[in-house]
Amino acid sequence: MVGIQKSFGRHHVLKNIDFSVEKGTIHALLGENGAGKSTLMNILYGLHKQDSGDIFINGELVEIKSPKVAIEHKIGMVHQHFMLVPTFTVAQNIMLGSELTKGLGIVDFKKANREISRLSEEYGQTVNTKKKIEDMAVGMQQRVEILKALYRGAETLILDEPTAVLTPQEIKKFIENMRNLARSGKTIIMITHKLNEVKQMCDYCTVIRRGENVVTVHVDDYSEQQLASMMVGKELTFGIEKKPANPKEIKLEVQNLLVSDDRGVKRVDGVSFEVRAGEILGIAGVDENGQQELVEAITCLRKVTSGRIKINGKEIQNTSIANVIKSGIATIPEDRQKSGLVMTFSVAENILLKGYKGRPFSKYGRMNKSEINKFASRLTQKFDVRPKDCAELPVKKLSGGNQQKVVIARETSTDPDLLIAIQPTRGLDVGAIGYVHKILIEQRDKGKAVLLISLELDEIMDVADRIAVIYNGKIAAIVDAAKTSEAEIGMLMTGGGKK
Amino acid sequence: MTISNLVLLLVGTLMYTTPLLFAALGGVISELSGVMNIGLEGIMTFGAFTAAAVSFFSGNPFLGFFAAGLAGALLISLHAVASITFRADQTISGTAINFLGAGISVLLTKKFFHTSTSPSAPKLPSVFPKWITHHFERTTFQTLKSISIATLLAFIFVYLLYFILYKTSWGLRILATGEHPAAVDTLGISVPKVRYFCVLASGMLAGFGGAFVSISVTSSFSSIVICGQGFIALAAMIFGKWTPHGAMLSCLLFGFARECTTLFEKEGGLIPPSLLETLPYILTLMALILFVGKSAMPKADGIPYI
Numbered sequence: 001m002v003g004i005q006k007s008f009g010r011h012h013v014l015k016n017i018d019f020s021v022e023k024g025t026i027h028a029l030l031g032e033n034g035a036g037k038s039t040l041m042n043i044l045y046g047l048h049k050q051d052s053g054d055i056f057i058n059g060e061l062v063e064i065k066s067p068k069v070a071i072e073h074k075i076g077m078v079h080q081h082f083m084l085v086p087t088f089t090v091a092q093n094i095m096l097g098s099e100l101t102k103g104l105g106i107v108d109f110k111k112a113n114r115e116i117s118r119l120s121e122e123y124g125q126t127v128n129t130k131k132k133i134e135d136m137a138v139g140m141q142q143r144v145e146i147l148k149a150l151y152r153g154a155e156t157l158i159l160d161e162p163t164a165v166l167t168p169q170e171i172k173k174f175i176e177n178m179r180n181l182a183r184s185g186k187t188i189i190m191i192t193h194k195l196n197e198v199k200q201m202c203d204y205c206t207v208i209r210r211g212e213n214v215v216t217v218h219v220d221d222y223s224e225q226q227l228a229s230m231m232v233g234k235e236l237t238f239g240i241e242k243k244p245a246n247p248k249e250i251k252l253e254v255q256n257l258l259v260s261d262d263r264g265v266k267r268v269d270g271v272s273f274e275v276r277a278g279e280i281l282g283i284a285g286v287d288e289n290g291q292q293e294l295v296e297a298i299t300c301l302r303k304v305t306s307g308r309i310k311i312n313g314k315e316i317q318n319t320s321i322a323n324v325i326k327s328g329i330a331t332i333p334e335d336r337q338k339s340g341l342v343m344t345f346s347v348a349e350n351i352l353l354k355g356y357k358g359r360p361f362s363k364y365g366r367m368n369k370s371e372i373n374k375f376a377s378r379l380t381q382k383f384d385v386r387p388k389d390c391a392e393l394p395v396k397k398l399s400g401g402n403q404q405k406v407v408i409a410r411e412t413s414t415d416p417d418l419l420i421a422i423q424p425t426r427g428l429d430v431g432a433i434g435y436v437h438k439i440l441i442e443q444r445d446k447g448k449a450v451l452l453i454s455l456e457l458d459e460i461m462d463v464a465d466r467i468a469v470i471y472n473g474k475i476a477a478i479v480d481a482a483k484t485s486e487a488e489i490g491m492l493m494t495g496g497g498k499k
Numbered sequence: 500m501t502i503s504n505l506v507l508l509l510v511g512t513l514m515y516t517t518p519l520l521f522a523a524l525g526g527v528i529s530e531l532s533g534v535m536n537i538g539l540e541g542i543m544t545f546g547a548f549t550a551a552a553v554s555f556f557s558g559n560p561f562l563g564f565f566a567a568g569l570a571g572a573l574l575i576s577l578h579a580v581a582s583i584t585f586r587a588d589q590t591i592s593g594t595a596i597n598f599l600g601a602g603i604s605v606l607l608t609k610k611f612f613h614t615s616t617s618p619s620a621p622k623l624p625s626v627f628p629k630w631i632t633h634h635f636e637r638t639t640f641q642t643l644k645s646i647s648i649a650t651l652l653a654f655i656f657v658y659l660l661y662f663i664l665y666k667t668s669w670g671l672r673i674l675a676t677g678e679h680p681a682a683v684d685t686l687g688i689s690v691p692k693v694r695y696f697c698v699l700a701s702g703m704l705a706g707f708g709g710a711f712v713s714i715s716v717t718s719s720f721s722s723i724v725i726c727g728q729g730f731i732a733l734a735a736m737i738f739g740k741w742t743p744h745g746a747m748l749s750c751l752l753f754g755f756a757r758e759c760t761t762l763f764e765k766e767g768g769l770i771p772p773s774l775l776e777t778l779p780y781i782l783t784l785m786a787l788i789l790f791v792g793k794s795a796m797p798k799a800d801g802i803p804y805i
Contacts, residue, residue, distance in 0.1 A: 047685070068687025083682035085675045086798075096675050097686035099668035107668050148686075 004053035006039055013039045015211045017053070021156070021204075026178060026188045028198040028219070030231055031208035032429040037191045038080075040208070041158045045077040046070040076149020077158040080191075082141050084148075086134035090127050091116050094148045120147055124180055138287065139170035146177075156187040163197055164427060167286045168457050169494060175201045193231070193429050195224040207231055228430055242441055244482075245465040247276035250313075251449035252298070252329075252418050257307035257317075259293045266305075267293040269473035275418065280440060280450040282464025282481070284457060286493050290473040291453050292334075295422055298451075299331055300324045312417060325354065328417035332407055332424045336400075340407040343396040347385065348376035350395050351410045379409040383439075401432030408439055418449045425459060437463050457486060457493075471495050503639040508758060510642045513650050514716060516754030518543065520653045521708030522732035523739065523746040524660055525571075529701035531664065531741055532694045533677040535801035537593035538578050539705045540729025541600025542571045544722075546709025548604035551720035552611060555620035564623060564649065564710045571706020572699045574600055579698040583691050586803035597729070605722045616721040623715045626651045647715040649707070656704065660743040673697055677797035680804040690804045708732065727780070734783040740795045749786065756782050 006014040014036045021027045031037045042048045044055065046064040055062055057073050064070050070077070084093050091112045099105075100112045113129045120127050125143045133141055142162065149157055159178075163171045178201055182188055192198060198205055198219060205222075207214040207230045214230055252275040259268035267290045275281045285291055296302035298309055300321050309317040311327040333339040341350050352372050356362055360371045376391040383405045385398070395403060404424065411419065421440060425433040440463055444450050454460050460467055461481065469476040469492040476492040522539045529536040546567035554563030578596050581587040608617055625632055625644045632644040664670035675683045676693045684690050712728070713720045731753055738752075739745025760775040 045685075066687060067685050071687055077685065079685065083679065083685045085679045085682055087678055087795075088671075088675065092671060093682075096671055096683070097688050099671060101668055105667040105669050107666060107671060 001040070001044065002054050002056070004040060004043060004055075005051045006036075006043060006048065007051060013211050014043075014050075017208070017211070017213050019206055019213065019216075021187055021189055023155075023187050024182055024185050025203040026182050026190060026201055028202040028205040029189060029191045029208065030193060030195075030198060030205050030227065032193060032231060032431065035208045035231075036211040037208055038160055041077065041160065041189065041191055044070070045075060045158060071152050071154075074153055074155040075158065076146075076152060076154030076156070078142065078145040078149065078160065078162060080160040080164060082145055084133045084141055084144060087132065089130050089132055090136075090144050090147075091129040093133060093144055094129075094151050098152060116147065116151065119151060123147070123150060123177075123184070125150075125177060137170075138165045139167065139174070142166070142174070143177075146181075150186075154186070156189065157181070158189045158191070160191045161193075161427075162190060163192070163194060167455060168490060169286065171197070195227050195231075195430070198227060199224055231430070242463075243445065245279045245444065247279040247465070248447065249277055250274045251277050251311065252451065253308070253310040253313075254298070255308040255310070257294070257297060257309065258305040259290075259297045259302060260305055261293055267473050268297065268304075270307075271470070271473070271475050273468050273475060273478060275449040275451050277417070277449050278444060278447050279465045280444050280452055280463055282460035282467045283451070283453045283470055284460045284467050284489055284493060285455070285470035287455050289470050291422075291470060293473075294470070295331075295420060295453060298324075298420065299329065325414075330411035330414055330416035330419050332404075332411055332419070332421040334422040334426065336403050336407050341395050341403060344394055346392050347380060347395050347398070347406055348373050348391040350406055351376045351379055351413070354410060354414055379413060380406075383409045384435075385409065401428045401435070404428060404432065404436060408436065412439070412443060416448065418451065419443050420451045420453070422453045423455065424452070425454075425456070433459075457489060461486060461489070469493055501639070503642070504762075506640055507642050508755075508762065510645055511758035511761060512751065512755045513646055514754075515757040516750045517647065517650045517653045518708040518711045518716070518728055519732045519735055519750040519753055520657070520747060521711060522705045522729055523735040523750050524653075524656055524743055525701035525704030525708070526733055526736035527739075527741055527743055527746050528660060528664075528673070528697045528704070530736065530800050531677045531797055532673050532697035533680060533797060533799040533802065533804070534579070534582055534694050534698050534701075535589040535593060536575070536578065536698065536701050536705075537590060537733060538575065538596025538600070538729075539708075539732050540725060540727065541597035542574055542702055542705035543600075543709035543712070543729045543732075544604050544725045545574050545600040546571045546706030547713035547724050548608060548617070548709075548720045549706070550710030551617045551620050551713040551718075552607070554622075554714045555618055558621055560621045560623045560714050563620065563714050564707065567706040567710030568703040569706070571702040571704070571709070573702070574603075575698055575702025575705070578702075579695050582803060583694045583698070589801050589803075601722065604720070608720060608722075617713075617719045619718045620714055622718050623647050623649050623711075647711065649711050649715055652707075653711075654747070657743045657747045664743065674797075677799055680799050684804070694804075705729070705732075731779060731783050734787055737796075738786040741797060753779050753782060 001019040004014050004017040017040055019040065029037045039048060043050045046066045046069050055064060062073060094116050095112050100108045100115065102108045116129045125147055127140060127143055163174060166174055178188055190202065202219050204216060205219050206216040255272050257268050257271045258266065261267045271294060283291060293302060297304045300319055304317045308315055311329060316324060316327055337343060352361055361368055373391050380391055385402050385405045395406060425436050440450055452464055464481050466478060467481050467484065467489060468478045469489055471493060522543055526536055526539055549570035550563040550567035553566040554560045574596060578592050581592040582589045608615060612618060626646045626648045627644060635641045635644055664674060672683065672688055672693055676690055680690045709725060712724050717724060735749040735753055736746050738749040756779045760778050763775050764772040
């Protein structure tokens with residue numbers, strides 16, 4: 001790809017990008033959120049059209065007008081949000097659009113199942129072709145996405161943030177699989193901002209910053225630190241400085257909690273723990289081990305079957321969300337766009353979502369715009385939400401990291417007793433992740449109780465004071481973060497015993 | 500209850516089921532591709548008018564029937580353009596189709612026939628050929644001859660639609676478009692193309708449903724012949740969980756309820772007939788209240804795609 005330029009409206013996303021990939025290698029496309037990585041790859045896959053610049057495949061100038069053309073040129077793409085029909089089986093998803101038929105459009109399901117099974121074994125990506133996507137774990141779904149591309153004869157695979165949704169175990173397996181694919185001659189382009197994975201699996205790395213390409217390097221020649229500095233354009237310090245915790249009285253107490261999911265399957269099975277003021281309790285675990293149901297129970301989004309949840313000694317289970325908020329619980333939800341923010345509302349309105357009721361922000365049901373904006377401006381300054389003076393900007397115009405800052409600003413502004421953070425750094429870049437971690441520790445030092453639920457083991461290890469490992473709906477163990485190791489937590493997360 | 504009464508019950512049930520079934524199948528195919536279609540009522544009305552008028556002027560009920568399908572597709576194409584190309588709100592555009600369908604039909608009836616009811620037109624023939632119905636005369640089975648050939652067609656469409664949706668590559672693409680259009684798009688299939696096809700087919704089927712009312716149940720068109728059947732068909736589609744076979748079963752249930760009220764009315768009795776007539780509608784409401792929550796609506800139904 002030579003001299004690629006692209007703008008959306010007045011916004012220049014890509015300014016003169018050059019990007020080339022060698023056959024049979026794994027090539028990382030590294031950059032912060034909003035650097036233009038995905039846009040560049042969407043152009044290669046025909047989902048966007050470049051304003052100027054040329055694309056060459058095997059030395060031949062090509063015009064990629066649509067995904068169909070990209071597929072014809074043996075390019076496959078696995079999107080960050082999977083493009084799979086949940087109600088379809090694996091086979092149906094894989095063959096969609098290039099179905100095997102017996103003529104007259106009648107699908108030959110038997111042959112398709114056979115073909116796809118063969119393909120999946122050939123590449124060591126075994127899947128059950130008759131299983132429905134909605135019944136599969138995320139890691140398996142990703143496998144199906146990769147097979148979907150291979151089924152279409154893809155020689156070049158574009159993977160957009162492939163490990164964002166995977167568990168540590170799945171990531172390991174994934175890296176192995178990608179290495180095998182590259183060995184068999186496939187070319188892999190991986191969009192990412194996770195440095196350790198770049199180091200672990202990639203041969204080359206192209207760094208993009210604010211729509212311009214900075215450099216393409218041999219991964220082996222550079223350290224993680226150096227790559228990170230290239231990505232953000234300044235020196236970065238790793239690790240988080242943290243004073244020892246100073247836990248005080250119990251804020252949240254969970255006793256023998258039993259919770260079932262929508263289908264009536266027991267997901268939280270006799271969980272007990274407590275969180276004290278001035279400490280961060282991290283809940284570590286592989287996805288789908290009951291974390292979601294646990295949080296939903298604490299925030300009264302879900303009924304508990306039995307057991308007690310106490311805030312400051314007062315039982316709150318099976319009451320209302322309003323009561324939860326009144327009791328002093330604030331939540332940074334997992335999906336900021338779905339449940340954290342109203343994307344079309346302004347930053348100020350989003351900040352006031354919880355506090356709009358009383359004075360000075362409203363009087364006899366009438367909102368006081370100037371007070372609201374003043375308050376919001378103060379918070380956006382305090383939390384360094386960018387761009388500057390964004391109080392009246394719709395929140396959807398902000399980058400992911402800044403959106404998260406808006407959520408955090410709102411949730412901490414109510415001065416809660418307990419702050420629940422669920423995957424608070426999901427999809428954020430290095431700079432923003434550090435910032436979020438800093439805030440969580442600040443809240444702790446102010447004497448708040450913090451409950452951190454995360455699938456990122458590193459995050460739990462860095463931020464939490466105590467770690468509760470959840471496995472299969474039960475707390476496998478609660479350990480002191482300072483006295484444990486990743487290996488021990490990893491064992492507990494997968495059902496292994498305490499060493 | 501005598502055997503002839505049972506036969507009558509069967510014949511009546513099938514008669515009331517048929518128009519609902521055509522329209523419900525139309526709803527199924529449109530919504531499975533991701534386009535909501537609450538304009539079924541308007542399409543049926545326009546179909547009913549077209550069938551009566553064409554059948555009257557040409558003297559050929561088959562011509563009337565197929566013209567109704569064409570007219571339905573034509574009218575729904577407005578909804579298709581609005582909701583697929585221009586990404587309009589599908590509830591509003593569907594409602595507009597309802598008003599438009601009823602309005603045009605009444606207007607054209609006045610224009611052509613100078614009354615509010617079209618003159619009697621030739622009806623669709625029986626599903627049984629003459630030499631068979633001949634044997635029915637004056638037996639307990641004589642009412643069987645009033646089963647229309649279009650009723651058979653409706654049930655054939657159930658099977659056809661089932662086959663297309665679940666056995667062919669076309670069906671796979673239609674279902675995928677209604678569930679996850681972005682997935683379809685990234686595989687190089689045109690989402691608008693699939694949706695246009697399905698919406699137009701939906702208009703045709705609902706048009707057939709209307710035609711059945713005006714040239715098989717009755718033999719003329721007036722503004723009240725459809726009276727809510729499009730909405731009942733919509734309920735049948737939901738009740739049937741957006742599947743052709745499910746829609747068929749729920750249409751049979753609604754048809755049966757309707758026929759029961761007719762029979763009870765004839766017998767006379769304690770319940771006032773006007774109250775009895777509400778039975779199918781109450782049943783519809785009950786079905787919606789009890790089942791809509793657990794239903795399997797296509798995920799992208801009603802959501803425009805870029």
